[in-house]
Amino acid sequence: MLVHLKKQSSKYCKTLFVSASILLMNGCSMVPGSHFVGVDDGRETATLEQDLSNVRISVIDSGLIAQLKEQSQAQTQNQKNTPVITEGYEYILGIGDVLSIGVWDHPELSLPAGMQRTAAFDGFRVKTDGTINFAYAADIPAADKTLKQFSELLVEELSKVIQKPQIDIKVVDFRSQRVYVTGEVKQPGVFPVTETPLTLIDAINQAGGLNERANWRTVNFTRDNQVQIIKLDDFYTMGDISQNRLLQHNDIIHINRIDNQKVFVLGDVSKAGSIEINRYGLSLAEALSDVGGLNESTANANGVFVLRKRANSENGVFADVYQLHAQNVVALVLADQFKLQARDIVYVTTAPIARWNRLISQLVPTILSFDKIPVIKSNSGVL
Structure with a gap:
C-alpha cells in the first residue's frame, strides 16, 4: 500500500x-x-485580428523607397504650379502713412528746408478718415489707393490753380500695415509692409532667422483667422516656392518649437528613448545609431518595425507599419534612405532564442x- x-x-x-x-x-x-x-480565451485573438485589419504592413525594400520618393516628388511638383507672384506689386496707402509731396517750380508748396526738419515728422499724414490735406487740395482721398492713383487725384485738384503741375510723391513712413513674427525666431516682433514686396521668408529673415529650438519643418501662417501649415522644409530642401506667401496687413507667422518633432525608438535597443528631427531630417539608420544600435545578443534583426499613424483614415486603415530585414548589408542602405516622420515609433523585437531564454x-x-x-x-x- x-x-x-x-x-x-x-x-x-x-x-x-x-x-x-x-x-x-x-x-x-x-x-x-x-x-x-x-x-487567450479567444477574445484577445479577435481583438488582435481587428487591430491588424486597421493597419497596412509593408516591407522596407528598394520598391518601397522608390514609391515613397515618387509620391513626395509628385506632391512637390503639383505645389510648384502656384508660385508667389510679386511682379506688378504696388503698395496700398493706409491710415497713418506719411507722404512727402513736392511740386516742381513751386517751392512754396514743398516742405521748408533747414532746422533739421524731417519728412517723416513734417510730411503729410493720411488722416483717420483716409484723406490728406494739401495746399489748394483739401481732403484728397488717399487710403486704399496706390501712389499712382493718389497722384492722379492730386494733379487733378492742383490743375485748377496751377498750369500742368508736376508732382513728386514718396511714402516716407510706413505706418498703416504690419505683420507679426512670433515664436522661435531670434528677434520676434512687428514688421512693416512697405513698397517693397514682403514675403513670408523675407519676414523670417528680418526677424533674424530661426533659432536652435525652432521647428524647421512647418510654420503656422494665419490670415483672416484662418491658419495654414506652411511646409518650410519643402521650401529650403526642395525649392518649393509655393510654400512662400506674399504678406498682407495683420498676417501672423508663428514658428513652433521642435519639441513635437520627435520619433520614439523602443524595444531591444541599447538605449531606448526619443530623438528630435532636425532641419535636415532623420533616417531610420540614424535613429537606430543614435540609440546605440540593436542589442547584438538578443535583438531580432528581422524585427525592426516603424509604426506611423495616418493623418486621415482611408478604407478603415489608420496606420502604416514598415518592417526592415536588417540582417544584410543592403538593409542598412535602405534604412538610410527611409526617412522618418514626426511621432513615428521605431520598435525592435527580441530574437526567438532570447525569447526562449526569457x-x-x-x-x-x-x-x-x-x-x-x-x-x-x-x-x-x-x-
Whole structure:
C-alpha cells in the first residue's frame, strides 16, 4: 500500500510539472521583448485580428523607397504650379502713412528746408478718415489707393490753380500695415509692409532667422483667422516656392518649437528613448545609431518595425507599419534612405532564442516551487 502511494505521488508531481510547462509555453502569449500575458480565451485573438485589419504592413525594400520618393516628388511638383507672384506689386496707402509731396517750380508748396526738419515728422499724414490735406487740395482721398492713383487725384485738384503741375510723391513712413513674427525666431516682433514686396521668408529673415529650438519643418501662417501649415522644409530642401506667401496687413507667422518633432525608438535597443528631427531630417539608420544600435545578443534583426499613424483614415486603415530585414548589408542602405516622420515609433523585437531564454527564466521559479511541496512521511519511510 505504501509503495503504491509513493508511486502515485511521484506520478502526480511529474504530471503537475509537465502541465505547468505546457501551460506556460502554449497557453500563454508573449509580447516580443516585453512580458507574458494571460491565457487567450479567444477574445484577445479577435481583438488582435481587428487591430491588424486597421493597419497596412509593408516591407522596407528598394520598391518601397522608390514609391515613397515618387509620391513626395509628385506632391512637390503639383505645389510648384502656384508660385508667389510679386511682379506688378504696388503698395496700398493706409491710415497713418506719411507722404512727402513736392511740386516742381513751386517751392512754396514743398516742405521748408533747414532746422533739421524731417519728412517723416513734417510730411503729410493720411488722416483717420483716409484723406490728406494739401495746399489748394483739401481732403484728397488717399487710403486704399496706390501712389499712382493718389497722384492722379492730386494733379487733378492742383490743375485748377496751377498750369500742368508736376508732382513728386514718396511714402516716407510706413505706418498703416504690419505683420507679426512670433515664436522661435531670434528677434520676434512687428514688421512693416512697405513698397517693397514682403514675403513670408523675407519676414523670417528680418526677424533674424530661426533659432536652435525652432521647428524647421512647418510654420503656422494665419490670415483672416484662418491658419495654414506652411511646409518650410519643402521650401529650403526642395525649392518649393509655393510654400512662400506674399504678406498682407495683420498676417501672423508663428514658428513652433521642435519639441513635437520627435520619433520614439523602443524595444531591444541599447538605449531606448526619443530623438528630435532636425532641419535636415532623420533616417531610420540614424535613429537606430543614435540609440546605440540593436542589442547584438538578443535583438531580432528581422524585427525592426516603424509604426506611423495616418493623418486621415482611408478604407478603415489608420496606420502604416514598415518592417526592415536588417540582417544584410543592403538593409542598412535602405534604412538610410527611409526617412522618418514626426511621432513615428521605431520598435525592435527580441530574437526567438532570447525569447526562449526569457521563457526559461520565467519557468525557473515554477520549478523551484516544487521543492517546497510538502513531503508525506509515514512510519515506513518517505512516500
